[in-house]
Amino acid sequence: MEKFIYLDHSATTPTDPRVVEAMLPYWTEVFGNASSLHSAGKAAEAALVQSRQTVAKVLNCHPAGPAEIIFTSGGTESDNLALRGVAHGMRARGRGNHIITTSVEHHAVLDVAKELQTEGFEVTFLPVDEYGRVTAQQVVDALRDETILVSIMYANNEVGTLNPIAEIGAALKKRRIPFHVDAVQAAGLLTLDVKKLNVDLLSLSAHKFYGPKGIGVLYMRRAVTLKPQMVGGGQQAHRRGGTEPVPMIVGLAEALRLAEAEREETVKRLIPLRDNLIERVLTLIPEATLTGHPTERLPGHASFAMRGLNGDSLLLDLNEIGIGASGGSACTTGQQEPSHVLVAMNIDPDCLVGQMRFVLGKHSTQEHVDRLIYHLTALVERHRALVPDIG
Ligand code: PLP
DSSP: OOOOEEOBTTTOOOOOHHHHHHHTHHHHTSOOOTTOSSHHHHHHHHHHHHHHHHHHHHHTOOOSSSSSEEEESSHHHHHHHHHHHHHHHHHHTTOOOEEEEETTSOHHHHHHHHHHHHTTOEEEEEOOOTTSOOOHHHHHHHOOTTEEEEEEESBOTTTOBBOOHHHHHHHHHHTTOOEEEEOTTTTTTSOOOHHHHTOSEEEEEGGGTTSOTTOEEEEEOTTOOOOOSSOSSOTGGGTSOSOOOHHHHHHHHHHHHHHHHTHHHHHHHHHHHHHHHHHHHHHHSTTEEEOSOSSSBOTTEEEEEETTOOHHHHHHHHHHHTEEOBSSOGGGTTOOSOOHHHHHTTOOGGGTTOEEEEEOOTTOOHHHHHHHHHHHHHHHHHHHHHSTTOO
16 A cells, blocks of 8 residues: 555644654653752753743743743643633733634634633624635724733634734734734744734644644733633743643744744745645536635645535545545544534535545645545545435
């Protein structure tokens, strides 16, 4: 069998061997607890400090001290901490109860926002256009005197669409409204400079940028009010209790450093590959439409809705051939519900189950795209022939 072709880099990425190498000493040699006073602890603490500086450099934020960089267990925890932390922190200060987000966020934001509603917070879920985007004007129009937080994703995981984060951030900065951005899909592909983006809080997850799974970052500007959600230890300046997983943190920092250093080159290589994939699907497969924005989209991301097809069953056949891709979000695969993202974008109901996402990564090649197109066109024809009354 030929080598498996992995086209699901929005779900996760393989850990870069250079990252694994950087992590190795911190499992067995430098194993101390970063809070311990003895030299084993001090060595671990030094690695923590160094990792924070590396992350701070990529984000262009304050390098000193743990105040701005909070290490978490991943994107889900970072999003949870940002929303709950700010909501509860602001409420404790009597600062209002209104939150703005969008209807196409990852469930790590959406579900927290819905929970906050049950606690008495008011949430505006902004609608999106046909590409899954919101505008800065929409955000400004939704603001109230009681607004305490705006949370908008940088790039959508299902359809790859980018939001105008810097512009939204500029509008919010003038009004001093805290702005959280879920940038989980953006690292290594888009700038993460929090000053250019005008953001106050930003979520990252290492496994999306060739780092280990189970480690993430919440960047938080110093002035933001945040109530810790994980208590029981004074670690990370009391913002997130728990012994820091030093090997994972070292891995995250090295992965982020490499992703940023190689970003320009990666993007330059991925865009033509992506555009070639999109163009060939749209010309060779009848009744296939691109979902998400044609140009304002993640460099390696190609997503489609195909009329009269069951995406999951086609993807299973594609997997048998040795090509791994997914429908929408990896986290919701197996659910029978149509994607909340496609529904919010007003996609034709006949196309909702024909959702497919092919996401290229660092190791993707033209040959991978060619093989995908070859097998996909044949499979679509076969599947449509089985259901002659549709499409
Ligand atoms: N936010 C977005 C946009 C994502 O795509 C994901 C994961 O797919 C997450 C948050 C959750 O990240 P994690 O898997 O690290 O919990």
